[in-house]
Amino acid sequence: MGIKHDDIFEQQQNDNELELTKMNEISPYFKVVETESRGRGCFATKRISKDTLVLKCLRPLSSTVVKPFKKEVCQWCFHYDRGNNMKFKLSNSTKGNFSIFFCSQVCLDEFKKDDYQSIYLNNLIVIEKFFANLKQDNNQETEIKLTSKEDIDNAWKDVEIWESNLPLKESKRLNHLPEFDSDDNNDVYVELKYLSGILFQLYKSQILETDITFMNLELENFQLLQSNEYSKCLKYPYLLQKFIKIYKFVKILFPAEFQFLVNTKFIRSAIGKELGNAFGIWSKEEGSNEFQEYFGYSVYPSASFFNHSCSPNLKRERIGNTLIFKTITDIEKNQELCINYGYNLNGDLLKRQSSLKEWFFDCNCNRCEREKFGNGIIE
Numbered sequence: 001m002g003i004k005h006d007d008i009f010e011q012q013q014n015d016n017e018l019e020l021t022k023m024n025e026i027s028p029y030f031k032v033v034e035t036e037s038r039g040r041g042c043f044a045t046k047r048i049s050k051d052t053l054v055l056k057c058l059r060p061l062s063s064t065v066v067k068p069f070k071k072e073v074c075q076w077c078f079h080y081d082r083g084n085n086m087k088f089k090l091s092n093s094t095k096g097n098f099s100i101f102f103c104s105q106v107c108l109d110e111f112k113k114d115d116y117q118s119i120y121l122n123n124l125i126v127i128e129k130f131f132a133n134l135k136q137d138n139n140q141e142t143e144i145k146l147t148s149k150e151d152i153d154n155a156w157k158d159v160e161i162w163e164s165n166l167p168l169k170e171s172k173r174l175n176h177l178p179e180f181d182s183d184d185n186n187d188v189y190v191e192l193k194y195l196s197g198i199l200f201q202l203y204k205s206q207i208l209e210t211d212i213t214f215m216n217l218e219l220e221n222f223q224l225l226q227s228n229e230y231s232k233c234l235k236y237p238y239l240l241q242k243f244i245k246i247y248k249f250v251k252i253l254f255p256a257e258f259q260f261l262v263n264t265k266f267i268r269s270a271i272g273k274e275l276g277n278a279f280g281i282w283s284k285e286e287g288s289n290e291f292q293e294y295f296g297y298s299v300y301p302s303a304s305f306f307n308h309s310c311s312p313n314l315k316r317e318r319i320g321n322t323l324i325f326k327t328i329t330d331i332e333k334n335q336e337l338c339i340n341y342g343y344n345l346n347g348d349l350l351k352r353q354s355s356l357k358e359w360f361f362d363c364n365c366n367r368c369e370r371e372k373f374g375n376g377i378i379e
């Protein structure tokens with residue numbers, strides 16, 4: 001006997017309630033609520049005074065450092081020491097002379113404590129080794145045109161066919177890897193390290209009885225994040241080719257332990273979630289006048305329900321690998337808590353809106369709405 005429509009409806013309602021419960025375990029200061037025009041947002045559950053810490057994310061679910069800084073930025077806490085190489089490292093003797101770098105024994109030990117059976121370290125080293133000597137870009141890649149979501153889905157269907165034809169023998173599977181070149185040292189390399197962290201945490205949560213409640217909550221919130229895969233690929237079609245390469249790499253070279261989690265649906269959504277929700281790791285913090293260098297990005301799902309505002313009432317601060325969010329004004333009950341996604345807020349409406357296009361939305365924060373009406377852009 002099939003499932004009745006009412007049962008499905010009830011199931012959906014239970015799922016929605018569960019989702020809301022999870023999202024509302026994030027902080028006692030706000031609840032996550034669906035808005036009319038900007039998806040979900042965080043709304044104050046009570047009056048909050050200026051300088052209150054409303055959210056502390058102890059550490060990212062996953063993070064990734066760009067290749068040029070792989071020795072100069074601590075893999076655990078993102079410490080940077082004016083371009084000096086980090087002094088502590090972890091290597092894998094069976095995989096040649098490749099290492100992951102840390103600023104201190106404390107950070108190295110924290111990494112090791114988290115790394116069940118060195119699975120994560122070994123996978124990161126596989127990535128390092130693979131990307132150590134890529135040949136020069138031969139610019140042979142054909143430009144693809146994507147006009148609809150269906151084009152993207154069809155490309156992924158081809159990947160599923162590729163996957164179903166993969167030989168079982170490991171050595172033979174290697175022949176099915178796509179070509180990578182030095183151009184992939186940037187986006188493909190960082191994305192693979194990010195995926196490695198996500199898959200590792202998921203794997204660990206499924207095989208170990210873990211008492212790290214905050215990580216489990218982060219994983220549950222990760223499932224609820226919005227994906228920007230379609231909008232990003234439609235704007236930059238070449239990215240789809242990169243994502244497919246990434247998938248094939250994960251399928252063939254990531255450890256056997258992760259493979260029960262690896263399918264096109266999951267990897268597409270993990271990549272898509274990073275595209276709209278990751279926080280950049282910068283050498284200096286927001287608002288600093290010093291030159292900022294970009295080290296990579298990290299994902300803190302519980303901090304991903306804050307919408308952007310061009311007159312934010314929250315400030316984000318990174319302390320090592322911990323992110324904290326503090327109010328910068330007094331906030332009334334039911335007011336939305338918003339951050340600046342990292343743009344210069346001094347520009348006029350059009351300038352601000354065009355820089356926010358990278359995030360694939362037209363900003364409708366209170367300030368923009370006011371200025372749109374004021375400028376007569378909206379009748």
Ligand SMILES: C[S@@+](CC[C@H](N)C(=O)[O-])C[C@H]1O[C@@H](n2cnc3c(N)ncnc32)[C@H](O)[C@@H]1O
Pocket residue numbers: 037038039040041225226276277304305306307308309359360361362363364365
């Ligand atoms: C990090 S998520 C924030 C949470 C998101 N609203 C959700 O439901 O998952 C970023 C996305 O939220 C939406 N968003 C955030 N700030 C916005 C704003 N000021 N105006 C319109 N949409 C906004 C955009 O879709 C953006 O890609």
